[in-house]
Amino acid sequence: MISYVGKRVATAVFIIFVVVSLSFFMVRLMPGNVMEFLENQLARQGDLTTQQIQQQVNAIYGVLPSAPVWRQYLEYIGHICQGNFGTSISHPGQSVAHIIANALPWTIFSVGVSLIVSFVVGIAVGTVMAAAQASRFTKFITLVVSFLSAVPNYLIAILLIYFLTDTHRLFPQGGAYEAGVPIGWNLPFLSSVVRHSVLPIASYAIVGFGGWALQMKGSAISTLGAEYVRVAEARGLGRRRIMQSYVGRNSLLPQVTLLALSLGFMFGGSVFIEQFFNYPGIGYYLISAVNSRDYSLMMGCFVLITVSVVFSNLIVDLLYPLIDPRIARPSVGRKGRPSAPREIEEQPAPVGGTMA
Amino acid sequence: MSFLRSLAFWLDRTVTPPGWRQSKRRRLAAVAAAAVTAITVAACTDSASTASSNGGSNGHGNGSNSNATLVMASSSPWTSWEYNPWTTNLNFPGAANGFVYLPLAIQKWPSLTSFTPQLASSWSVHGNQLQVNLQPKANWQDGKPVTSTDLIDTLYLDGLIQAGIWDDITGVTAKGDKSIVLTARPNIPMVLVENDLFNSVTTYPASVWGKYVTPALKQNVNNYFKQAATDPGGAAKSPAYKAMSASLQALTKFAPKTLVGDGPYKLVGMTTQEAKLTKWDGFYDADHITISQITYLGYQQPQVNANLLTGTADFSSGWLYMPPAIVSQWTHNPNAHLLSVPGTFQGQIVFNDAKAPYNSVKVRQAMAYAFPRQKMDELSWGKTKAHAVTPTVPDGLVDQVEQQFLTSEQINSLNKYPYDTAKAASLLESAGFHKSGGKWIMPNGKPFTITLEMNAGWTDQISAFKVAASALNSFGIKTTLSTVENVSYTADLHRGSFQIGAFCCTGGSPDPLVDFEQSPMGSANNFTATGTSAGQRGLGFGPMVQVPGLGSVKVTEELDREIHQVAAGDRMKELTWDWARLVNQQMPYLEYADFANQIAFSTKNFNWPADNSPLWSTVSNGSYLVVVGQEQGQISPK
Numbered sequence: 001m002i003s004y005v006g007k008r009v010a011t012a013v014f015i016i017f018v019v020v021s022l023s024f025f026m027v028r029l030m031p032g033n034v035m036e037f038l039e040n041q042l043a044r045q046g047d048l049t050t051q052q053i054q055q056q057v058n059a060i061y062g063v064l065p066s067a068p069v070w071r072q073y074l075e076y077i078g079h080i081c082q083g084n085f086g087t088s089i090s091h092p093g094q095s096v097a098h099i100i101a102n103a104l105p106w107t108i109f110s111v112g113v114s115l116i117v118s119f120v121v122g123i124a125v126g127t128v129m130a131a132a133q134a135s136r137f138t139k140f141i142t143l144v145v146s147f148l149s150a151v152p153n154y155l156i157a158i159l160l161i162y163f164l165t166d167t168h169r170l171f172p173q174g175g176a177y178e179a180g181v182p183i184g185w186n187l188p189f190l191s192s193v194v195r196h197s198v199l200p201i202a203s204y205a206i207v208g209f210g211g212w213a214l215q216m217k218g219s220a221i222s223t224l225g226a227e228y229v230r231v232a233e234a235r236g237l238g239r240r241r242i243m244q245s246y247v248g249r250n251s252l253l254p255q256v257t258l259l260a261l262s263l264g265f266m267f268g269g270s271v272f273i274e275q276f277f278n279y280p281g282i283g284y285y286l287i288s289a290v291n292s293r294d295y296s297l298m299m300g301c302f303v304l305i306t307v308s309v310v311f312s313n314l315i316v317d318l319l320y321p322l323i324d325p326r327i328a329r330p331s332v333g334r335k336g337r338p339s340a341p342r343e344i345e346e347q348p349a350p351v352g353g354t355m356a
Numbered sequence: 357m358s359f360l361r362s363l364a365f366w367l368d369r370t371v372t373p374p375g376w377r378q379s380k381r382r383r384l385a386a387v388a389a390a391a392v393t394a395i396t397v398a399a400c401t402d403s404a405s406t407a408s409s410n411g412g413s414n415g416h417g418n419g420s421n422s423n424a425t426l427v428m429a430s431s432s433p434w435t436s437w438e439y440n441p442w443t444t445n446l447n448f449p450g451a452a453n454g455f456v457y458l459p460l461a462i463q464k465w466p467s468l469t470s471f472t473p474q475l476a477s478s479w480s481v482h483g484n485q486l487q488v489n490l491q492p493k494a495n496w497q498d499g500k501p502v503t504s505t506d507l508i509d510t511l512y513l514d515g516l517i518q519a520g521i522w523d524d525i526t527g528v529t530a531k532g533d534k535s536i537v538l539t540a541r542p543n544i545p546m547v548l549v550e551n552d553l554f555n556s557v558t559t560y561p562a563s564v565w566g567k568y569v570t571p572a573l574k575q576n577v578n579n580y581f582k583q584a585a586t587d588p589g590g591a592a593k594s595p596a597y598k599a600m601s602a603s604l605q606a607l608t609k610f611a612p613k614t615l616v617g618d619g620p621y622k623l624v625g626m627t628t629q630e631a632k633l634t635k636w637d638g639f640y641d642a643d644h645i646t647i648s649q650i651t652y653l654g655y656q657q658p659q660v661n662a663n664l665l666t667g668t669a670d671f672s673s674g675w676l677y678m679p680p681a682i683v684s685q686w687t688h689n690p691n692a693h694l695l696s697v698p699g700t701f702q703g704q705i706v707f708n709d710a711k712a713p714y715n716s717v718k719v720r721q722a723m724a725y726a727f728p729r730q731k732m733d734e735l736s737w738g739k740t741k742a743h744a745v746t747p748t749v750p751d752g753l754v755d756q757v758e759q760q761f762l763t764s765e766q767i768n769s770l771n772k773y774p775y776d777t778a779k780a781a782s783l784l785e786s787a788g789f790h791k792s793g794g795k796w797i798m799p800n801g802k803p804f805t806i807t808l809e810m811n812a813g814w815t816d817q818i819s820a821f822k823v824a825a826s827a828l829n830s831f832g833i834k835t836t837l838s839t840v841e842n843v844s845y846t847a848d849l850h851r852g853s854f855q856i857g858a859f860c861c862t863g864g865s866p867d868p869l870v871d872f873e874q875s876p877m878g879s880a881n882n883f884t885a886t887g888t889s890a891g892q893r894g895l896g897f898g899p900m901v902q903v904p905g906l907g908s909v910k911v912t913e914e915l916d917r918e919i920h921q922v923a924a925g926d927r928m929k930e931l932t933w934d935w936a937r938l939v940n941q942q943m944p945y946l947e948y949a950d951f952a953n954q955i956a957f958s959t960k961n962f963n964w965p966a967d968n969s970p971l972w973s974t975v976s977n978g979s980y981l982v983v984v985g986q987e988q989g990q991i992s993p994k
Contacts, residue, residue, distance in 0.1 A: 030843075036889070039880070040846055053880065091436060091447065099436075161659075166666045173659065173668075175629030179651075278433070278628040278654075288435040293843055 096300035107281030111266040114204030122212025130220030149210030154272040157203040174278035219251040264312025424993030425649040429669035433654040451631040451652035454979030456617035465698035468924040493640035504530040515577035545923030673955040673978025680738025699953035699976035701861035710896025720943040722783035736820040744949040752939035809857040812839040852893040879912035897944040905934035965990040
């Protein structure tokens, strides 16, 4: 078991190191830099001469890092190991960690809630679809969820903005809360936060629940054909009990695994929606950093996304042996069942109610 | 609600242990119901309050103007904001300019010498000194009076970011609590001092920023600029400059919690979406301010247009761009107005002047005839109240400035370069090109092909360049259009890594020499010597060029020198004529679209000046328009 955990942790650390290293060099291959970006922006304001623009940019930013890239890289890795992501170039005086710490709660809130909503609704719909496979309802819903799972979430966002903010002004067009509301644990602020989050969450959830529903339907249908379900039917248990205790719970386990993996992707998946709704989360600042060539902030966001994905995978990896010890010690499983180990592993493990 | 109950029941039955079921079932249903109720109530409550405030504010329903809220949509969205004006200009709230902080004076277009007083109530020139008198009743929003110390401290802190005013003056002193005196450098026209002071300097409170203005800082700024006047290179390496850099580093780390302004409005709050401003009763001219609140929205252009069309926004200014279809919808609204205010910018087609075949003047002139500029503009921006129109003469000046500084005889003597493929063909043939199989062949025997490079973000100009590509293909030049992401595009232009590209946007100043200096042949884009692009060729025009009336000059250095030494008057007109002829004859770049600085407003909830009011033709900034319009009694809630 210790060997298993050690291997998984080492692999996770190695993956993070490789991705961070690749990201470091790739962002520096991008043409342009933050000073050129600012020069363009100042030029667009139109009331400064060329010299003034250049002098101001130089004065504000000083000079770009001139040390060899390999030295910058080593310093960066060293700083990361100490939890120091540097200072944002486009937000002078603000540390990257500070910017990310401010943005993170908004992404966790909006993507997290939408993930839970889409998961719960998707699982419910998927189970109903599996239970009544031949019904017109299922055929119709299958069509709907297939369509929704194929539609990009930003398209849904555009439609929501058009219908619910422009045509009917039911919700605010963007932002995380209303300007001027006192920030804190008070009703006006919380109410404003909830109201501003409805459309971003809906954009994620409307698209997301379709995938969960289809996966749940597939999982539940395969569980319906399992031997323990047929045994339960043969024993005369009621349909409702079989669906709830035998089918529902067992087909839900793989979905919970996927949910854990999805949590890791939540930060990277927020880019488009946060842009459309000016929602100040990680994706919002990542796009801003890319557009302004803010290397430090870009790297901070990339590291966060990478670590979250790798970490969630690691958690799932570490939880598996608790559910099925054969994963950590495969030789035990093979000794006990030499004839058909694969078939056994591929079956969803029955949990609860099977001995009724 | 029944669905949620069912869902809660199902979850309860499937994912919770049997022991939990009875106790948790109702709780879960209750939590789900409470969540939905909270969202609904929040939505309804805020919708209701918004509708109510809009109703009161915008005059819907009760006709009262006591809570008037002007919704102003800006097409300059912000990602983040900081209340430190010296950190970077991009992160300081745009809504603060004019509303929270008063300008000293506002330029009266198209004059270069006339200003509308604001925080500076009056000013006078005495020899090489400019005395500026501040509004006697002006106060800061923390209750302190606005004094000469505020303005002097601001000037010194502006010195840290190399503000242009310090290129004009040798020093600044207080004359009592409410006046300052600026001493100009030798040979610097006082009009330039006024221009740089009033157009570029905004006063900030010494109560917030004065702690950074130490005697040592003042000494360093004075020493640096004294040396920079004669030895800029040496000044940049001086101890004074290093000390200034250290002072700036310390200054930029300071992050005030809010803005302490002296203008008619206070900043109430700000998000990534909007800034809210409320009238400040302590403003010295508060009696004339009739709009009690302003919501300043930061959006991308399509959303600004949507807000105007749906009536969400009352006003929009500053780089407003409405596509022809939107203009059509907007102008069908009886309350809608779309006007052009001063500040027209130019869009140019730039040639890689250092690279064959565009290093040939004849080829560049041929291209000027071969680009169907009017068709490009009309198909992209329409004909009715168009955002961009074709300049009458491609001479590097927008029509409004051109008419101020050139005589009609001079303008008529310039080549208008109408779309004329016969003349283009003639010029190409005289440059050694020939046609074979309907395609143009270069003097070196290779087919003449063009890649038009365009910034991927300039969607309107992309459509214009598609029209150009089509016309050039028909003319016999195989032309493709390549769109490049913003920062990469700019880098390509600086490196000189392009054939023909688009340049946007320069001009916008009533000073023609500044317009030429900011153009593609200016020092920012052509043989750049300083800044981040130092050493790059850019446009590649020159560097030594025979300029009509001036002889052989280094274009970039000459333009940089002139903008600091030549004020409005006969000499400026002479130089304008010289540079206009150069651009028109040698065609270093082709001016193809003049972009109007448009504003849109709705008279549904507010009274605005008539479309022919001088206010619209003398003020270019939207925030200034709203403030000055109220002060003059021309803008008010209905």
